Amino acid sequence: MSIAAESAWDTARGQLAEAAAIAGLRPETIKMLSEPQRVLIVNFPVKMDNGKTEFMTGYRVHHNHALGQIQGGTRFHPEETLEDIKALALWMTVKNSLNGLPAGGGKGGVCCDPAVLSRFELERVCRAYIRAIAPLMGSGRDFPGADIGTNAETQSWMLDEWEQIHSMNHEPSAVSGKAVVIGGSQGRAAATGLGVSLAVRETCRVTGRDIKGLRVAIQGFGKVGLWTARILEGYGASIVAVSDVKSGIYREEGLDISGLEEYAGCEQCLAGFPGSAVISNSDLLTCDCDVLIPAAVQGVITGEKAPRVKAKIVVEGANGPTTGAAEDIFRSRGVVVVPDILANGGGTVIAYLERVQGNYNYYWTEEEVHRKYEQMFVRTFDSVYRLAGEKGISLRMAAWVMALRRVEEAMAARGWI
Structure with a gap:
């Protein structure tokens, strides 16, 4: 008899329940946030x-x-x-x-x-x-x-x-992610990839690792994965594997991202890029690397897959790529997981900055937008890392606890609870 796969909703509600217990949330808060x-x-x-x-x-x-x-x-x-x-x-x-x-x-x-x-x-x-x-x-x-x-x-x-x-x-503040010429924000295209890259950089900082030469595998070569690869390569990391919906490629010495981008644009695929070996999307998750970045869809790292993941750091570029069962295995193995709500928040933060710019009808340069986000990210990352150390909990739970306490405070201020 096969075991049903864990749905994204199952994963999210499980995370909510675990974090709510750690945070000591009121029963009314938990009930309201559960639906x-x-x-x-x-x-x-x-x-x-x-x-x-x-x-x-x-x-x-x-x-x-x-x-x-x-x-x-x-x-x-x-x-x-x-x-x-x-x-x-x-x-x-x-x-x-x-x-x-x-x-x-x-x-x-x-x-x-x-x-x-x-x-x-x-x-x-x-x-x-x-x-x-x-x-x-x-x-x-x-x-x-x-x-x-x-x-x-x-x-x-x-x-x-x-x-x-x-x-x-x-009403430029009615929709985000639109073209710059009609009120979109500079820097939006790179936003999520920038956040993921900053998550890798800051994790290296607090764990004493050198980002230069760090071997990184990225599942997903779309909006998030491509920008992540570009930025991390600029930081000095070595991108050893990437994949798209069709297939993936691996090169132990590292891939030339600008060359790969040009090749993929012409061939409409990654397979066949000179000097690389073809691998599957599934194999990428367990390839030899220091950092694994699932940046495609949710639920790809399962309890069956987690024991074979070689990376010591997992940075979630996608929403919900790690199931609860996989999270438990990573915790027992000492694998550092930088959760989605922290790592891939660049898109939502810069969407908010787009709303602010639209409301004021005053727009910042790409450099200003990215600088504002980087400052916010480093501050949030340090707070999450500090709470995780103080409580002896994972980065995911620390992030959830911080977030849920703020939501509960707002609900109480409104008289909902």
Whole structure:
């Protein structure tokens, strides 16, 4: 009899329960955080290029808004589920709180495959989705951003649709991740990869490791993985393995990231890059490296996989890549895990900075944006590392405890508990 795989929602709720016990949260707090405050399920028509109409299912989940306006990305993926969106919304509540943002947690998604849609079909999906979730949106209410399957172009279409709904009132703070020319933030493209890279750098600092020559494997060579590879290579690390949805490659001496980026752009794949060996996505997780960065999707490091992971440091670029069973194994083996809510917070922090810039209609340079985020990250990382040492708990639990205490304080201040 096979054992059912642990879902993202199972993982998130397990983390909540463990951290709540350590933090000593009130029972009312735990009960409220165990389910989202609002769940919107929409079914909307989209006219396809062949003249037929397809009906698509979408979601927008508001997990908790005690700290402020809902903030969280929008995913376009053919296997999107409500359970996944609920988990991601919970993680956004914790991530926003940990980073000190005046923002609650939310997430959205549409069950579709952008890879098989034409550009015109994708635009129609974006606009139809915004019309469908419009009752939950607006400045001060919900600030949807980009995620898997969405980008600056899709976010720009979404903003335009929102503004058309509202009589062409310009509201740059209604959507994040949009094109810079219409109110997006400089530095947004590199945001999450920058955070992951800073997590590696700061972990090396506090553990006495030298980042120069550090062997790094990255699962995922998209928006997060590519920027992480670029930045870490600039720090002096050696990127020995990367992968995309098709396959992965490994080179013991390290890969030339700029050359690989050019090759992948031409060939539309990683396999065949000169001097590298082809490996599977699964094999990348257990390859010979010092640091493993799962930067693709959730649930890839399981209890079955964890004992064979060779890396001594795991930095979570994706949301929820490590299951609870794998976490327990890593803890027993002394593997340092820098959790998603700390490591990949660059996107949400810079989305918040985009909201601030939009509200003031005053914009910073890329260098200013990245400097502000780096200062915030180092301060948060040091606080998490210090609490973990004081309490004798993992970095994940320290991060969750810090975040949950702030959410509970906000809930109490509002009179909810």
